[in-house]
Amino acid sequence: MKNMEFFRNVSIGRYIGGDSAIYRLKPGTKYLWLLALSIPAIASPRLPGLVLPLVCALAAGAASGLKPRFLLRCVVPALPFFALAALLQFLFSFPNDSSPLLFKIGPISGTVREGLAILMAVFRTIDLMVIIGLFTSVTSESEITHGIEDAFAPVSRNGGWVHDFALVVGLSFRFIPIIAGELEAIVLAQSSRGASFGTAKGRPLAKVRAYLPLFVPVTVRALERAELLAEAMDARCYTGNGRTRYVVYEGTKHEGLAKGLAFAFCGIALAIAFML
Amino acid sequence: MKNHAFPTKKLVEAGALSALSIVLSLTPLGYIPWFSGATLSVLAVPAIIGALVGGPAVGTFVSAVFGLTSMVQAATNPARGPIDMFFVNPLISVLPRLFIGITAWLVFRAFRGKHTPAAAALAGITGALANSVLTLGALFLAGAIPLAVAATVLVSNGILEAAAGGILSSAVVSAWKGIASRSGRSKISEEEEKAENSGESR
Numbered sequence: 001m002k003n004m005e006f007f008r009n010v011s012i013g014r015y016i017g018g019d020s021a022i023y024r025l026k027p028g029t030k031y032l033w034l035l036a037l038s039i040p041a042i043a044s045p046r047l048p049g050l051v052l053p054l055v056c057a058l059a060a061g062a063a064s065g066l067k068p069r070f071l072l073r074c075v076v077p078a079l080p081f082f083a084l085a086a087l088l089q090f091l092f093s094f095p096n097d098s099s100p101l102l103f104k105i106g107p108i109s110g111t112v113r114e115g116l117a118i119l120m121a122v123f124r125t126i127d128l129m130v131i132i133g134l135f136t137s138v139t140s141e142s143e144i145t146h147g148i149e150d151a152f153a154p155v156s157r158n159g160g161w162v163h164d165f166a167l168v169v170g171l172s173f174r175f176i177p178i179i180a181g182e183l184e185a186i187v188l189a190q191s192s193r194g195a196s197f198g199t200a201k202g203r204p205l206a207k208v209r210a211y212l213p214l215f216v217p218v219t220v221r222a223l224e225r226a227e228l229l230a231e232a233m234d235a236r237c238y239t240g241n242g243r244t245r246y247v248v249y250e251g252t253k254h255e256g257l258a259k260g261l262a263f264a265f266c267g268i269a270l271a272i273a274f275m276l
Numbered sequence: 277m278k279n280h281a282f283p284t285k286k287l288v289e290a291g292a293l294s295a296l297s298i299v300l301s302l303t304p305l306g307y308i309p310w311f312s313g314a315t316l317s318v319l320a321v322p323a324i325i326g327a328l329v330g331g332p333a334v335g336t337f338v339s340a341v342f343g344l345t346s347m348v349q350a351a352t353n354p355a356r357g358p359i360d361m362f363f364v365n366p367l368i369s370v371l372p373r374l375f376i377g378i379t380a381w382l383v384f385r386a387f388r389g390k391h392t393p394a395a396a397a398l399a400g401i402t403g404a405l406a407n408s409v410l411t412l413g414a415l416f417l418a419g420a421i422p423l424a425v426a427a428t429v430l431v432s433n434g435i436l437e438a439a440a441g442g443i444l445s446s447a448v449v450s451a452w453k454g455i456a457s458r459s460g461r462s463k464i465s466e467e468e469e470k471a472e473n474s475g476e477s478r
Contacts, residue, residue, distance in 0.1 A: 042366060117419075124364050128351035164282050168337065171291025172298065179292070179299045208440040212447050215318070219296060219325060219448045226292035230285040239284050
């Protein structure tokens, strides 16, 4: 194992501190905007619908002090792979492809339909990269973990399953650093006992069995922790409704406006995406 | 006070296994290196274990999280392969994965609690196969890969991933149930010794 430092790679996003209005929004509102931007980016069937979320995300970034160049910079490492994907797409043609031919270089022929498919996939990926980059730059880690419950708050009622759903999602966020630490500890411990994980030769099945000393303890420990935590929660009646919290987010005066704008944007973007 | 749908234990299990799924996808350990670049993905296994230990709802939740991690990874780090770009579509990344938990649970339940290690192994194989078949099928239906490529990947990677799923699921479920039903010597140490011995004697 060349690289044993997992904690570095498991942080949720690159938070960049700041104090503009967008930063001070409640985390629930930020999640709402994440959805409002991502849904049109994922769902739109045609190219024009993909441009609007991108522009809006870059504008929001600029409004909170992040230059568009910063958000777009994360796209640069992916460019060679876009090119590779384009090449593969051109190599394998769609069945019954009757759109006009764009070019033909030897065995590689590109039609308009393939070109469009590539452009859309590339744009969608760029969209999502920028949107997620914006979200993680503006939302601190504690906001991410606490905010997931706030985001579900309007929809959950007493005894409904949505309430539990939000609890589970929040729990998994909180467990991530714990499990990452367990994983690291077990890898180090087993390696110091001489177990090798990635470099063993032999049939693939033998390699799988070499993973057992890593996989089994980590999973069983995770389940053990889950059981302990569930007992602790039950003992403190921290289940169901009426769960209080230590950290409270005040938000800004314009929470309602921000939320309304999120819905409006999503509606308009979806309408444009499906009608243009 | 208990006016909610699920017992706390299952909620927390779902949370812990989802976290495991996320962490595995973020570290290189989620993929067993096979030869010069190709890897076997064991990310389906936490979802399968969720189904076997916690039931179909827990299994489906962790499966959904698995799908979402592959979607978010495709969106933020498409450096693993050109096919990744199609995983940005949740119909390809999330929808097929939802069946991992259910299929594994159905197979496990058919054994009615007997022969747990074998049942878990078969359930693991089923879940991993469901993952491979349905995801590759979705990729094919979306026009991302031709049928020949899908079939090739299914045979070369899918079968081995199914075997890996069976082995890992069986080991974990056996160790877990051993702990839960026996006080005294925990079964984990047995599993670890067996695996380490087989690893060292290679």
